[in-house]
Amino acid sequence: MLETAPGLLNAVLRHGDVAVRLTEVEAYDGANDPGSHAFRGMTRRNAVMFGPPGHLYCYFTYGMHVCCNVVCGPVGTASAVLVRAGEVVDGIEIARERRPGAKDRDLARGPARLCRALGIxxxxxxxxxxxxxxxLEPGESPADVSTGPRVGLRAAPDRPWRFWITDDPTVSAYRPAAPLRRGSR
DNA sequence: CCCGTGATTCTCT
DNA sequence: GAGAATCACGGGC
Structure with a gap:
């Protein structure tokens, strides 16, 4: 169940009293994938991606956001699945406190939001x-799964490795790519 | 739309 | 060792 990205859909990620049913994930194929943190080999930060599956890879980005991945390949492969969005199914009062002002369906709609709602x-x-x-507890297979290009990646945006539950309202909005606003070219 | 934010990594001396 | 570039985002206007 941890071997494939779509297999994680509907699984429930839980931390303490808060739980989220995953509705959107994105696959990263370690060393073969220019978009992966592991593309340039093992570094201190991404070391857990190279470890055994079924572990959580958390990282900090954009100066203020924490995102998390599920390591899914065997030792040495550095394959992981970015958890992009989900629906809070338990502990919603706590999630609301962590995300003041957010509407319920936005509580975990986005990778960094999801981590914050869960307290990761x-x-x-x-x-x-x-x-x-x-x-992480497995869930039933979703009835209908959609695939498409990954979000916000500048490298290899063409790989259709994003998976989400069709028509689920908690799936994050599609963003073609993160613009680079520092050098103007 | 445009901007902040800070860790990590790369590259050059 | 030092400085520059990069980053898989969210919120505010």
Whole structure:
């Protein structure tokens, strides 16, 4: 169940009293994938991607956001699945407190939002998803899955490795690519 | 639409 | 060792 990105759809990611049903994920294929953190080989930050599957890879980006991936390949492959969005199915009061002002369906609509709603921090990097404190429970296969290009990646945007549950309102809005506003070319 | 934010990594000396 | 470039985003206007 951890081997494929679409297999994670409908799975429930839980941290303490808050749980999120995953509705949108994105695959990253380690060393073969220019969009992956692991493309240039193992570094200190991405080390857990190279480790055993079923662990959580958390990273910090854009100066203020934490995102998390599920490591899914065997040791040495660095394959991971970015958790992009989901629906809060338990502990919604706590999630609301963590995200003041957000509408319920936006609580975990986006990778960084999802982590914040769940209370996932950098310290959870490397967490074993069976032992916890963050856990992943498989769910039923979704009735209808859509695929498309990945979001916000400048490298290899053509790989249709984003998977989401068709028509689910908690799937994040599609953004073609993150513009680079620092040098003007 | 446009901007902040800080860690990590790369490259050059 | 130092400085520059990059980053898989969200919120505010």
């Amino acid at each position: 921090e950098l310290g959870h990097d490397g967490t074993d998803l069976v032992a916890g404190p963050v856990t």
